Amino acid sequence: MNTAATNKEIDTARLWAELETLAAFSATAAPAVTRVVFSRQDLEARAWLKDLFREAFLAVREDAVGNTFASWAGREPELPAVGTGSHIDAIPSSGRFDGTVGVLGALEAIRALQRTGYRPRRSIELLLFTSEEPTRFGIGCLGSRLLSGTLAAERASQMRDRAGSTLDQVRVDAGFAGDLRGVGLPSGYYSSFVELHIEQGPILEREEISIGVVTSIAAPASLMILVEGEGGHAGAVLMPGRKDALLGAAEIVMGVEAAALKTGSIDTVGTTGVCEVFPGAVNSIPSRVRLEIDTRDTDLSRRDSVVAEIRRITDEVASKRGLRATVELLNADAPAQCEPKIIAAVVRACEALGLSHRQMVSRAYHDSLFMSRVAPVAMIFIPCRGGVSHRPDEYSSPEHIANGVAVLAHTLADLAA
Ligand SMILES: [Zn+2]
Numbered sequence: 001m002n003t004a005a006t007n008k009e010i011d012t013a014r015l016w017a018e019l020e021t022l023a024a025f026s027a028t029a030a031p032a033v034t035r036v037v038f039s040r041q042d043l044e045a046r047a048w049l050k051d052l053f054r055e056a057f058l059a060v061r062e063d064a065v066g067n068t069f070a071s072w073a074g075r076e077p078e079l080p081a082v083g084t085g086s087h088i089d090a091i092p093s094s095g096r097f098d099g100t101v102g103v104l105g106a107l108e109a110i111r112a113l114q115r116t117g118y119r120p121r122r123s124i125e126l127l128l129f130t131s132e133e134p135t136r137f138g139i140g141c142l143g144s145r146l147l148s149g150t151l152a153a154e155r156a157s158q159m160r161d162r163a164g165s166t167l168d169q170v171r172v173d174a175g176f177a178g179d180l181r182g183v184g185l186p187s188g189y190y191s192s193f194v195e196l197h198i199e200q201g202p203i204l205e206r207e208e209i210s211i212g213v214v215t216s217i218a219a220p221a222s223l224m225i226l227v228e229g230e231g232g233h234a235g236a237v238l239m240p241g242r243k244d245a246l247l248g249a250a251e252i253v254m255g256v257e258a259a260a261l262k263t264g265s266i267d268t269v270g271t272t273g274v275c276e277v278f279p280g281a282v283n284s285i286p287s288r289v290r291l292e293i294d295t296r297d298t299d300l301s302r303r304d305s306v307v308a309e310i311r312r313i314t315d316e317v318a319s320k321r322g323l324r325a326t327v328e329l330l331n332a333d334a335p336a337q338c339e340p341k342i343i344a345a346v347v348r349a350c351e352a353l354g355l356s357h358r359q360m361v362s363r364a365y366h367d368s369l370f371m372s373r374v375a376p377v378a379m380i381f382i383p384c385r386g387g388v389s390h391r392p393d394e395y396s397s398p399e400h401i402a403n404g405v406a407v408l409a410h411t412l413a414d415l416a417a
Contacts, residue, residue: 005112005409006353012402015108018052019401022088022104023096032392035090037131037142038066038174045088049103049128056111058126064178065156065171066130067143072110074123074416080191082120082416083375084109084408085127087143087367091135095394097384101401102196103128109196109409120416122191129367136161136170139331144367146183148374150333153180190375192342192415195368196408197379198396202387203360210403211357212381213346214338216298217369218267218361221307221332223293225252225314228324231279231287246277246286248323255313256293259306263297267361270295270306298335298361307332336369339376342415346380349410355403364389380407 025045027034035041046068053060053070062068071081086102106126113120130143137159145151157168157180168180199205204212229243253272260270274292293310297303311327318325343359350357360381362368368377382404385395 005109005116005406005413007402007406009112009115010108010402010405010409011111012398015104015401015405016398018104019096019100021048022100026090028093031095032093033090033096034092034094035088036092037089037133037136038170042089043174046128049088052107053126056107056114058110062176063183064176064180065143065146065183066174066176067147067183068128070107070126070128072120072124074120076121077123079122080188081123081125082412083125083127083190083193083371084195084412085129086195086197087129087132089131089133089135091133091390093392094390095392097198097394097396098200098389099132099197101198101382101396101404105196105401105405105408109405109412112405112409113413118413120413122416124412124416125190132367137167140365141367141370144370146180147185148370149184150370150373153183156180185374187374190371192339193368193371193375193377194342194346194408194411194415195366195377195379196404197366197381198384198389198394199381199387200364200384200389204358204381204383205385205387207358208356209358210355210382210400211346211350211407212360213343213350213357214362214379214381215343215359216338216361217336217365217372217379218296218298218363219303219333219335219365219369220294220296221303222330223295223307223310224328224330225249225291225293226326226328227252227289227291227318229287229321230285232285234283234285237285242285243322244285245289245323248317248321248325249275249289249291251317252291252310252314252325255317256295256310259309259313260295262309263302263306265297265299265302267298268295268302268306269297269363270310296363300334303335333365333369336372336377338372338378342376342378342411345411345414346378346407348414349407352410353403353406355407380404380411
């Protein structure tokens with residue numbers, strides 16, 4: 001496609017400098033980046049970005065939760081737009097590339113297309129999502145959940161941060177005052193949505209492949225299990241009479257591993273990341289244990305089979321040991337399959353640019369997971385050093401970023417034609 005940008009048109013030096021500038025909007029000293037949603041640093045970064053969007057002749061609007069849309073009007077602006085974008089919030093002491101590459105990279109993709117004189121038929125819209133990270137309100141992808149109707153406005157408005165402030169209070173203080181019920185996108189708003197992101201895993205680097213073409217996005221289910229037994233003196237209560245809640249919990253934790261392995265798929269994972277023991281004294285038999293478990297898969301029925309197996313194991317362990325156990329499903333999002341038409345466009349872009357590529361699964365979830373409920377989606381991954389992410393030493397090279405931006409520009413031009 002001769003209208004699309006090649007690596008030549010990508011201003012890598014400018015993009016790199018912008019990534020550096022964005023990283024400086026941080027509550028912690030470099031190289032660590034901390035940018036929590038609606039913090040002073042987040043709001044300053046948003047103001048700086050909106051200036052950049054306007055400099056590129058994009059029309060900027062914001063919704064009631066701060067999702068920011070920067071639109072490049074197409075020749076037929078009444079057609080559903082092509083969307084792209086990602087997030088800029090950063091968990092405490094993380095790095096500078098997670099999310100930001102998909103925002104500033106999308107901006108550079110648009111500018112590169114503008115430099116070639118190309119004018120899209122459909123509008124191309126850059127979307128900056130609010131709070132992809134769960135840091136402040138305990139739930140990830142707040143903005144895209146609301147855009148896609150996955151989270152009800154009434155529930156979202158009352159969610160609280162650690163200081164006890166509701167989302168409604170915090171967003172209004174941050175300058176986003178509209179009605180949250182207006183955030184949801186009408187169906188058919190985007191004809192396609194494509195997100196550029198660092199892989200956050202080691203596969204592309206290890207295989208020396210430039211571009212990952214994401215075919216599905218895994219989604220987590222999280223469970224809370226409360227195991228209750230009988231406490232007592234660690235010396236006085238004899239072993240045969242005990243109802244030790246931690247021993248039951250330990251069997252359940254091993255059962256989580258077994259349940260994930262039992263599917264036989266490399267795409268199934270299960271993790272017990274929280275184990276709180278009460279009363280938590282060396283000379284006291286554990287009376288109560290709280291476990292939090294995360295299980296993920298790209299296949300919904302397989303993932304749900306793991307959840308069912310964890311429930312079965314929990315019941316079995318509880319009755320065998322004379323314990324009480326309850327399983328609460330905290331959250332269960334459905335995985336997403338990417339749209340073949342967008343996958344094909346990304347592959348065509350890689351081939352036009354002579355870049356090596358492979359299809360892969362996204363094991364982390366992203367805003368695109370939720371956007372898949374209201375639009376056909378796909379994602380473009382680029383390598384990151386050692387697969388490291390959410391750490392200050394997160395790194396993706398200028399060359400890899402430029403490749404990703406060129407592929408994104410090609411893909412956007414293709415989808416907007
Ligand atoms: Zn991210």
